[in-house]
Amino acid sequence: MTTKILALTDGLGNLVEFxxxxGQAHDLRETDTLIRDLTAGHLLADRAFDADWLxxxxxxxxxxxxIPPxxxxxxxxxxxxxxxKWRHLIENYFGKLNENRWIAMRSCKTDHSFTACISIAATILHIR
Known part of the structure; x- marks a missing residue:
C-alpha cells in the first residue's frame, strides 16, 4: 500500500492545497477536485496531467x-x-517535504494522521 500526494503550489512554490x-491511482483522478476553485494565469503540470478534458x-x-504532451x-x-521550466518549484517543494523522515517513510497508519503530518511539515516550511 502506497500513497500519492497530489499538491497545488503557488508561483513561489508554497503549498496551497493537497x-x-x-499509490496505484492515476494522478488525474483527484485533479478535478483539487483545481475546482482555482483562479490563476497558468497551471504548470507534468506529462501525467496531459488530458484533453483538463x-x-x-x-x-x-x-x-x-503541460508537456x-x-x-x-x-x-x-x-x-x-x-x-518553472515547474521545478513543485519538485523542490516535494524535496523539502521529504526531508522529514516521517513523511518520506509514511510512518503514520491512517490517512487522517498522515494529512496532519503533511500540514505540520508545510507549516514549518512556510515559517522558514
Missing part, C-alpha cells in the same frame, strides 16, 4: 495550461517551454 490518493476545462476558465499523443498540444 490531497492524498492511493486542457479544455482550464482554457474555459481562462487559465493557460503549461505525452509521447504517444497523435497530435501533441503546444505548450510554453520557457514557462514550463
Amino acid at each position: 490531497c492524498l490518493m492511493p 486542457r479544455n476545462d482550464l482554457l474555459a476558465r481562462d487559465i493557460t495550461p503549461v 505525452k509521447s504517444n499523443r497523435r497530435f501533441p498540444a503546444d505548450f510554453d517551454k520557457e514557462t514550463c
Whole structure:
C-alpha cells in the first residue's frame, strides 16, 4: 500500500492545497477536485496531467495550461517551454517535504494522521 500526494503550489512554490490518493491511482483522478476553485494565469503540470478534458476545462476558465504532451499523443498540444521550466518549484517543494523522515517513510497508519503530518511539515516550511 502506497500513497500519492497530489499538491497545488503557488508561483513561489508554497503549498496551497493537497490531497492524498492511493499509490496505484492515476494522478488525474483527484485533479478535478483539487483545481475546482482555482483562479490563476497558468497551471504548470507534468506529462501525467496531459488530458484533453483538463486542457479544455482550464482554457474555459481562462487559465493557460503549461503541460508537456505525452509521447504517444497523435497530435501533441503546444505548450510554453520557457514557462514550463518553472515547474521545478513543485519538485523542490516535494524535496523539502521529504526531508522529514516521517513523511518520506509514511510512518503514520491512517490517512487522517498522515494529512496532519503533511500540514505540520508545510507549516514549518512556510515559517522558514
